[in-house]
Amino acid sequence: MSLRGGSGSNFPRQKPNWQLALEEIIRDDNAWLRMNPGQSLQSRYYSGNSGGGAQASSAAKANLTKLFDRYQEAGAPDKDIVGVEGTMRYFEETGVDAEGLEALAALEIVQAPTMGEMSRDGFVKGWSERSCDTVDKQKAYLKNVKSELSDNKELFTRVYKYTFTIAKPTDQRAVPLEMAAVYWELLFSSPVSAVKWSSPNTPWLSWWIEFLNTSWKKSVNKDMWNETLKFAQLSLADESMSFWNEESSWPSVIDDFVEFVKKDKRGGTDEQPMDEDEL
The missing domain is CATH 1.10.238.10 (EF-hand)
Incomplete structure (x- = not known):
């Protein structure tokens, strides 16, 4: 009925x-703020000083x-x-x-x-x-x-990094590549993701998965997992990848991926593709 x-x-x-x-919850939070002037809700929930x-x-x-x-x-x-x-x-x-x-x-x-x-x-x-x-x-x-x-990158980063813990098999130190790819697809392409790793010019995530499946074929350790997020954010901001150089302290898999993009996807040029409006 x-x-x-x-x-x-x-x-x-x-x-x-x-x-x-x-x-x-909102009423309770507002009441707590009135009773605790100068305090923030973060101190209420994370410092143990809940006032209750x-x-x-x-x-x-x-x-x-x-x-x-x-x-x-x-x-x-x-x-x-x-x-x-x-x-x-x-x-x-x-x-x-x-x-x-x-x-x-x-x-x-x-x-x-x-x-x-x-x-x-x-x-x-x-x-x-x-x-x-x-x-x-x-x-x-x-x-x-x-x-x-979709807007809170700090929250997204926390969820992204913790996903490594639940993605890896129990008592293992790395995530199988096939499983990592599934989670990257979800994390980087979800409608509510704060880091959608693709642009009109560059299908970054598709290239990343293609590269790993053809050239890497190894499991994904924690450092590689975390650095992938860092690289994804930087590559979205700078598609020419000028932030990368041979002296950078990126994992070797990232170095190899940069070369893959430059040689196999961009014909050996360091320049990013132009938008259609720029042609």
């Missing part, structure tokens, strides 16, 4: 729970512990880990697209040990720090995170 009524109904449209929760005292913190953690238990699969061998099935159910309840960039952001918040899993400690700590001890509050928070991802 719909609560909206027919087209001629005079009943007001009911606000969704996530919107009510978001409004509650130990009792409020303890109650929130108790709520989060119970919430975590809701997603435990029956007969799970480890009661401190929620597996893939429970994580997918959590994503559904919080409105997170399991195949979207916001899923990686959610897993970064709870410091997931691997893709598709959540630990009790990470879940409780991550959401306790953000004062979100209910599904509705978390849904509202994650909706806001998704809206910020």
Whole structure:
């Protein structure tokens, strides 16, 4: 049964729970700022000075512990880990697209040990720090995170770097190339990405994947993962890659990619392609 009524109904449209929760968070934040002049919301959420005292913190953690238990699969061998099935159910309840960039952001918040899993400690700590001890509050928070991802490069960078942790196999130090390519496709081409690694002149991401599949064929370590983001940002700002030189401290794979672009894609010239308007 719909609560909206027919087209001629005079009943007001009911606000969704996530919107009510978001409004509650905003009211709570504003009240805290009035009670703590000179302080910032960042100090509230990240310094441990939440103004609610130990009792409020303890109650929130108790709520989060119970919430975590809701997603435990029956007969799970480890009661401190929620597996893939429970994580997918959590994503559904919080409105997170399991195949979207916001899923990686959610897993970064709870410091997931691997893709598709959540630990009790990470879940409780991550959401306790953000004062979100209910599904509705978390849904509202994650909706806001998704809206910020395309403009907030600091947030995007944090999610990008943490993705390395969940992408690599357990007890391994590197990400298989095939898996890294899948995550790069998501991170660098998502509509909500802050770093879309492509331009009208240069399909950077496509060239990068092509180069790796034909010339690299090795796993991706943490340094290469992080430096790829740095190179992506610089290449978008300077498509001629004048920021690169042989004395730079880039990983060798980046050096080889620069040569690949210059020789194989640009015919041996250092100049970037011209826009059609410039021709």
